[in-house]
Amino acid sequence: MLNIVTDAHLRIVVTLRSPTDDSLALHILERPAVTFPRLSLTPCSPLNPTGSPYNMPSLSEFQDGWRVWDLITLGMIPPSLLHSKPIDLRHKPLFYMGHLPTFLNLLMTAYLKERPVEPVRFTSIFERGIDPHVDDPEYCHSHSEVPEKDEDWPALGEVLAYRDRVRERLMRLYEEVKKGERPLTRRLARTLVMVLEHDGFHIETLLYILIQRAGTGMLPPPGFATPPWKHLAAQWDATPAPTTPYATLGPCTLTMGHDDQEPDDLLPEFTNAVAGHDFGWDNESPKRTVSVGQFNISWRPVTNGDFLDFWRGAGKDRVGLPPSWVLDSDSEDSEVSVRALYGSVPMDVARHWPVLTAYDDLVAYAASKGGRIPTEPELRLFLDTYQVGYEEGANMGFRNWHPMPATAGGEKDEGRGSNGGVWEWTSTLFDMHEGFAGTSIFPGYSSDFYDTKHQVVLGASYATIPRLGERCTVRNFYQHNYPYPWVGARVAYDC
Numbered sequence: 001m002l003n004i005v006t007d008a009h010l011r012i013v014v015t016l017r018s019p020t021d022d023s024l025a026l027h028i029l030e031r032p033a034v035t036f037p038r039l040s041l042t043p044c045s046p047l048n049p050t051g052s053p054y055n056m057p058s059l060s061e062f063q064d065g066w067r068v069w070d071l072i073t074l075g076m077i078p079p080s081l082l083h084s085k086p087i088d089l090r091h092k093p094l095f096y097m098g099h100l101p102t103f104l105n106l107l108m109t110a111y112l113k114e115r116p117v118e119p120v121r122f123t124s125i126f127e128r129g130i131d132p133h134v135d136d137p138e139y140c141h142s143h144s145e146v147p148e149k150d151e152d153w154p155a156l157g158e159v160l161a162y163r164d165r166v167r168e169r170l171m172r173l174y175e176e177v178k179k180g181e182r183p184l185t186r187r188l189a190r191t192l193v194m195v196l197e198h199d200g201f202h203i204e205t206l207l208y209i210l211i212q213r214a215g216t217g218m219l220p221p222p223g224f225a226t227p228p229w230k231h232l233a234a235q236w237d238a239t240p241a242p243t244t245p246y247a248t249l250g251p252c253t254l255t256m257g258h259d260d261q262e263p264d265d266l267l268p269e270f271t272n273a274v275a276g277h278d279f280g281w282d283n284e285s286p287k288r289t290v291s292v293g294q295f296n297i298s299w300r301p302v303t304n305g306d307f308l309d310f311w312r313g314a315g316k317d318r319v320g321l322p323p324s325w326v327l328d329s330d331s332e333d334s335e336v337s338v339r340a341l342y343g344s345v346p347m348d349v350a351r352h353w354p355v356l357t358a359y360d361d362l363v364a365y366a367a368s369k370g371g372r373i374p375t376e377p378e379l380r381l382f383l384d385t386y387q388v389g390y391e392e393g394a395n396m397g398f399r400n401w402h403p404m405p406a407t408a409g410g411e412k413d414e415g416r417g418s419n420g421g422v423w424e425w426t427s428t429l430f431d432m433h434e435g436f437a438g439t440s441i442f443p444g445y446s447s448d449f450y451d452t453k454h455q456v457v458l459g460a461s462y463a464t465i466p467r468l469g470e471r472c473t474v475r476n477f478y479q480h481n482y483p484y485p486w487v488g489a490r491v492a493y494d495c
C-alpha cells in the first residue's frame with residue numbers, strides 16, 4: 001500500500017484505523033509538491049543500463065532535488081530571513097542559494113575544461129561554506145570570502161538567474177552525452193553523483209539551520225498539510241513499547257564500505273567503465289572487514305521524553321538545552337516544546353520522537369543508564385539487521401517533515417522497523433582508515449575533518465534523500481559538541 005502511494009506521487013497525511021476491525025484503515029492522502037521515487041524502480045537507460053540506484057544519476061534525479069530545494073528556498077525563506085543567521089556557525093540562507101549552483105558550476109567547469117557560467121565573481125563568493133570548530137570559531141578550513149555588508153551581496157534575482165543558467169548548462173551536458181557528442185566516463189559520472197549528493201546534504205543542512213526560526217520567521221513547507229498533531233500524538237501514545245529492552249548482536253565479522261576508489265577512474269581499464277558501478281564518497285572506500293564483539297543495543301533511539309527526564313534530573317547542570325527544544329517561558333519550571341518545521345509542538349506531541357542533540361550530551365545520557373554510544377561497526381550491524389528501508393516505510397525522503405516515533409523492536413517482522421527518521425551518533429572518531437584515497441574532485445571533503453573533533457554519524461533523517469539514506473556505506477560526520485544537526489543516538493551495553 002505504501003509503495004502504491006509513493007508510486008502515485010502521493011503521501012499519507014494520517015491513517016485512521018477501525019476500532020473494531022484491524023483489517024480496516026482509512027488513509028488520508030495528499031499530492032505534495034515533491035515526492036521521491038523508490039530506488040528499486042530506477043529505470044534502465046543508455047546512461048545507466050543496469051538501473052543501479054547508485055550509478056550515474058538521471059536528469060530527473062537532479063530535478064527532484066531542485067524541486068525540494070526550490071520549495072525550501074523560495075517557499076520557506078521570506079525576504080526577512082535571507083540575510084539572517086539562524087546559527088552563528090553557519091552562513092546566511094542567501095549564501096546557500098548561491099552555493100549549490102556554484103558547486104555544480106565549478107565541478108562541471110573542472111571536468112569540461114571550459115569557462116564557468118557567468119558571473120565568474122559568484123564562484124569566489126559562493127564556492128565553499130564554513131564549518132568552524134565549535135570550541136574555537138576562529139579555526140576554520142579554507143572557505144570563500146563573502147561580503148561583510150548585506151547590501152554588498154548579490155541580489156536574490158541575480159542569484160536565481162545564475163542558478164537557472166547553471167542548471168541549463170547541466171541539462172545541455174545531459175543532451176550532449178545522450179546524443180553521443182560527449183563520452184560518458186567514470187569521472188564524469190562521479191562528478192555528477194557528487195553534485196547530486198552534495199545538493200542532498202545541503203537540503204538537509206539548510207533545513208536544520210532554518211528550523212531555529214520556525215514560528216519566528218521561517219514558513220512551513222508549502223503544499224504539505226500541517227500534521228494533525230493531536231490525533232497523531234494519541235496514536236503514538238498507544239503504540240506498544242518494544243517487547244524486550246534491547247537487541248543482542250555479535251560476535252561477528254562485518255564488512256563495511258565498498259570498492260569505489262576515485263583514482264581508479266583515470267586508469268585506462270576503468271575510464272569508460274560506468275555501467276553497474278556503485279559510486280560513493282571517498283570515505284566509503286575501500287571495503288574493509290572488522291570484528292564486532294557481542295553487545296546489547298537499545299531498540300530505539302533516546303526519545304525527547306527520555307532526555308527530558310534526564311535533563312530535569314541526573315543531567316541537570318551537566319547537559320545543555322538541546323537546540324531542538326524551546327523553553328516556553330523564562331521560569332525555571334518552564335514547559336518545553338520541540339521545534340518542528342511547522343512551528344514548535346508541545347512535548348506531549350513529540351515525546352516519543354528521537355531527541356536531536358549533541359554527541360557529548362548523549363554520551364552523558366548513555367553513561368547515566370550504565371551504557372555508552374555504539375561504535376560505528378556496532379551501529380552499522382544494528383541498522384543492517386533491523387532498520388527498514390525507504391520502500392518498507394523508513395521515515396526519510398520527505399515522507400514527513402518531522403521525526404516519528406521509532407518502531408523497531410516490535411512483534412512484527414522479527415523486530416525490524418524504523419528509527420524514526422534521524423541520523424545517529426557513533427562513538428567512532430571520523431578518521432583516516434587503511435586504503436583511504438582522498439577525492440581530487442572535491443579536495444578535503446573528508447580529510448579536512450580528520451581533526452579529532454568529528455564523530456561518525458550513520459542513518460538518515462526525514463529530510464535525507466533516499467539515495468543517501470539507503471546506501472549503507474554512507475558515512476556522515478559532525479563535531480561532537482555541535483548540537484544543531486538532526487542526529488540522535490541509541491545506547492549500547494557491554495555484555
Ligand SMILES: [Fe+2]
Nearest residue numbers: 099129198202
Ligand atoms: Fe557545500
